[in-house]
Amino acid sequence: YNSNAMKLPASYDAFWVQHPSLEFVTGRVGAIPYGTWKAASMPLPGLLNSRRAPSSERWKYNAEIDLFRRKDDPDFGYAHGNMDGYWYLNNEFHLKSFEFELAESVVEMRIPRLSGPKGDRLLFDGWDKIPSEFKVLEKKGEEVTRLIWKGNDPWNKYVTLAQGPKEGSDRVLRIWQGTEEKPEKADDTRFVVQLDEIDFTFDASKGYTRLHFEHNGRIRSGRGGFGTRGAHEAGFSLNGRMEYLTYDARGGILERDSLRAENRGEDSYGQFRYRNYFGPRSSWTRQTVLTQEGYLIVRDSYLPCESMNGYEAGPCWLLRPELDWKNDDQPDRGPIGHDPDRNWFHAPAWDHAWWQKEKKRLLVWIHPGEGKTFGVTAHDTTPDISRMMGSNYYPTQNSHGKAILKAGETEVFLSVLVPFTEGEKADPIAEKIETWVTNENCRATIGKVAVSIGLQGEWKVSR
Incomplete structure (x- = not known):
C-alpha cells in the first residue's frame, strides 16, 4: 500500500493529484473554508496496518x-x-461508527459512502430515511451537553436540508452552530455529528477501499494528535478511535501482476500500477526505460474515477536548488532558477557516484501536450533528501507538469531526464529532445537515441 503522506505531500518523485482550487502540490484540501465543496476520502487499506x-x-x-x-x-x-x-494478512474491516466535529460555523454535507471495486454503498439510503442513530450533539470534552438533532426528528434552526452546490443537484444537509459573531453554543463546546450502529463488515482491499465524504466547510476528527505534519489532520474518525489521512491521501494498492523489470543489453525497463490512487476507482501506471547513456524516460498514465473529475494531476520531479542555504536569497522559499513558463527544467545533481570526476546537472523535459501546464513550487522536504544541504527541511524545487482530469479519460505524461556535465548550456540539450504521445504509445528522441514505450509494456531503444 502506498498510503503515506509526508510532511509535504509530493516529497518524492511521484504522481500527484490535487483539488483545483489549491496551489498544486502545497495546498491543503482540509484547509479550504466554507464556500467550496471538497471530498474527505479515507483510504481504508492504509488504516489496516x-x-x-x-x-x-x-x-x-x-x-x-x-x-x-x-x-x-x-x-x-x-x-x-x-x-x-x-x-497484509488482514483485509477485513468491521465498520461500526462514523464521527466528525464542525470546525466552522456552517457545514453542509452529502451522505457518506463506502467506495471501491464493488461500487458505492451509502451509509444510509437518503435524507428522508435518516436513521435515529444519526445525531448532531453538543459536546464539552467527551460529555454530551445537549442533543441538537437526530434522525426522524423535525428539522430545526440548527439542522435542515439545503440546495446542493449546482442548480438542480441533490439536496444536502446543512448544520449551523451560529455565526462567528453570535455563536449558538458555549465557547468550550462543539457540535459533533455521529452515526452509530452501522455494523457492516467488508473487504477493505477488494470490496470497499475508501470512506468517501463530500462536504462544504471545514471539519475535523476531534481526536487530536494525528496527522499534524503538514496539516494532514484527519477529517473524521471511525469506530470511536480509528482515524487516518482523509485529504491528499494517495492510498494506492499495488497491483502485483503489473510489476515488470527486464534488461536488454545495457538498457532497462520497469513498470508498476497502483489502484485506489487518490480515488476509489482511479489507477496510476508508471513505465520507465533507462538507457545505457543514462537517459531516463518515464511514462505516467492516470485513469481518474468520477470523484476525481476536475482535479489537477501530474508528475512531480524534485530538483536541487541552485544555491546552498547560507546563500539563499529567498530564505522562506529557496532559490528558484527555472522559468515556469517552459516545459523543461534543469538543476544541479543531488549527489555524485564515487567514480564521477566531473560535477553533473540534470535536465527534466515534460511533453508539452494539449492542456498541459508547467510550474515550479518550492517546498520543504524530509531529511533524507535535505540533510546533504545542511538543513533538516531545506526547500526543494518541485518541477512539474499538470492537467485537468476528466473522469474516465486516461491522462498521459511523458518525462525525459537527461544528465549533463556542469558548464554545458542547457538550451542546446533541450533542443535535441523531441517527444510524441498518444494514449497507446509514446516516443522520445534525445539526439540519435530513440526510445518508445507502449501501453502494454512494449519498449524499444534504437540508435
Whole structure:
C-alpha cells in the first residue's frame, strides 16, 4: 500500500493529484473554508496496518495500554500496530461508527459512502430515511451537553436540508452552530455529528477501499494528535478511535501482476500500477526505460474515477536548488532558477557516484501536450533528501507538469531526464529532445537515441 503522506505531500518523485482550487502540490484540501465543496476520502487499506487499525484474527487492540496484543498469548509482548495488517494478512474491516466535529460555523454535507471495486454503498439510503442513530450533539470534552438533532426528528434552526452546490443537484444537509459573531453554543463546546450502529463488515482491499465524504466547510476528527505534519489532520474518525489521512491521501494498492523489470543489453525497463490512487476507482501506471547513456524516460498514465473529475494531476520531479542555504536569497522559499513558463527544467545533481570526476546537472523535459501546464513550487522536504544541504527541511524545487482530469479519460505524461556535465548550456540539450504521445504509445528522441514505450509494456531503444 502506498498510503503515506509526508510532511509535504509530493516529497518524492511521484504522481500527484490535487483539488483545483489549491496551489498544486502545497495546498491543503482540509484547509479550504466554507464556500467550496471538497471530498474527505479515507483510504481504508492504509488504516489496516496503522496504529489505529481494527483488531483482527491474531491481534487485538488493548485500550488499557493503547497497543496491540496477540490473541493466542496476550501476555507476550505487544505491537504498536496490527501485525496482521503490516504483513497484509488482514483485509477485513468491521465498520461500526462514523464521527466528525464542525470546525466552522456552517457545514453542509452529502451522505457518506463506502467506495471501491464493488461500487458505492451509502451509509444510509437518503435524507428522508435518516436513521435515529444519526445525531448532531453538543459536546464539552467527551460529555454530551445537549442533543441538537437526530434522525426522524423535525428539522430545526440548527439542522435542515439545503440546495446542493449546482442548480438542480441533490439536496444536502446543512448544520449551523451560529455565526462567528453570535455563536449558538458555549465557547468550550462543539457540535459533533455521529452515526452509530452501522455494523457492516467488508473487504477493505477488494470490496470497499475508501470512506468517501463530500462536504462544504471545514471539519475535523476531534481526536487530536494525528496527522499534524503538514496539516494532514484527519477529517473524521471511525469506530470511536480509528482515524487516518482523509485529504491528499494517495492510498494506492499495488497491483502485483503489473510489476515488470527486464534488461536488454545495457538498457532497462520497469513498470508498476497502483489502484485506489487518490480515488476509489482511479489507477496510476508508471513505465520507465533507462538507457545505457543514462537517459531516463518515464511514462505516467492516470485513469481518474468520477470523484476525481476536475482535479489537477501530474508528475512531480524534485530538483536541487541552485544555491546552498547560507546563500539563499529567498530564505522562506529557496532559490528558484527555472522559468515556469517552459516545459523543461534543469538543476544541479543531488549527489555524485564515487567514480564521477566531473560535477553533473540534470535536465527534466515534460511533453508539452494539449492542456498541459508547467510550474515550479518550492517546498520543504524530509531529511533524507535535505540533510546533504545542511538543513533538516531545506526547500526543494518541485518541477512539474499538470492537467485537468476528466473522469474516465486516461491522462498521459511523458518525462525525459537527461544528465549533463556542469558548464554545458542547457538550451542546446533541450533542443535535441523531441517527444510524441498518444494514449497507446509514446516516443522520445534525445539526439540519435530513440526510445518508445507502449501501453502494454512494449519498449524499444534504437540508435
